[in-house]
Structures are given as C-alpha cells and as structure tokens.
Amino acid sequence: MADDLFKALADPTRRTILDELAEKPGQTLFEICSRLSMRHRLGISRQGVSQHLAVLEAAGLVETRREGRYKFHDLNTAPLRHIIERWPAPDPSEPEKSTP
Numbered sequence: 001m002a003d004d005l006f007k008a009l010a011d012p013t014r015r016t017i018l019d020e021l022a023e024k025p026g027q028t029l030f031e032i033c034s035r036l037s038m039r040h041r042l043g044i045s046r047q048g049v050s051q052h053l054a055v056l057e058a059a060g061l062v063e064t065r066r067e068g069r070y071k072f073h074d075l076n077t078a079p080l081r082h083i084i085e086r087w088p089a090p091d092p093s094e095p096e097k098s099t100p
Helices: 001-008 010-023 027-042 046-058 078-085
Strands: 060-065 070-075
Touching: 001 010, 001 046, 001 078, 010 027, 010 046, 010 060, 010 070, 027 046, 027 060, 046 060
Parallel strands: none
Antiparallel strands: 060 070
C-alpha cells in the first residue's frame, strides 16, 4: 500500500487534484476537469484526469460514490495517517536522542 501511496503523491497533477478535492469535496469528473483547466491552466484531457483519479483511488486517497448516472469523488486522508504513524514527528518536550 505504501508504494501506491507514494507513487500517487509523486505526481504534481495528482497533488493538484487532491488539493481541489480538499477544497471542494464531491466533485464529478467534469467538475474536476473544469477546475484544473480554469484555475490551474492544466491542458489535460478528460481521459488523463480519469487515469490520475484511478491511481489516486488505487492508493486509497480518493473514494467514489455513484448517484444515478453521476460519479462523485472525495478525498480520503486516512492513508496519509499511515505515513505520520510510520515516521512520527519528535515531541519537542522530550530531550533529543543522539544516535551512535
């Protein structure tokens, strides 16, 4: 799972998609494409955005739900917590540990 997560986060377009979903959850593919084009001047095809969303979904960063003929995309931050748990930030109140 960690490999998929880091692969998904490595691409700047995918990070931009995540930023957009953080700002406005529950977007359709059309809405995401429009926001990428208008706000970020990204000239990416609808199919390209769909492929990026598939990578993000495989990594668990995007969840989808269907309502009628529409598919909505939402950000899921749970996989990011695994990174924080794996490499926790040091507690500033604890003395610094030296390594040999």
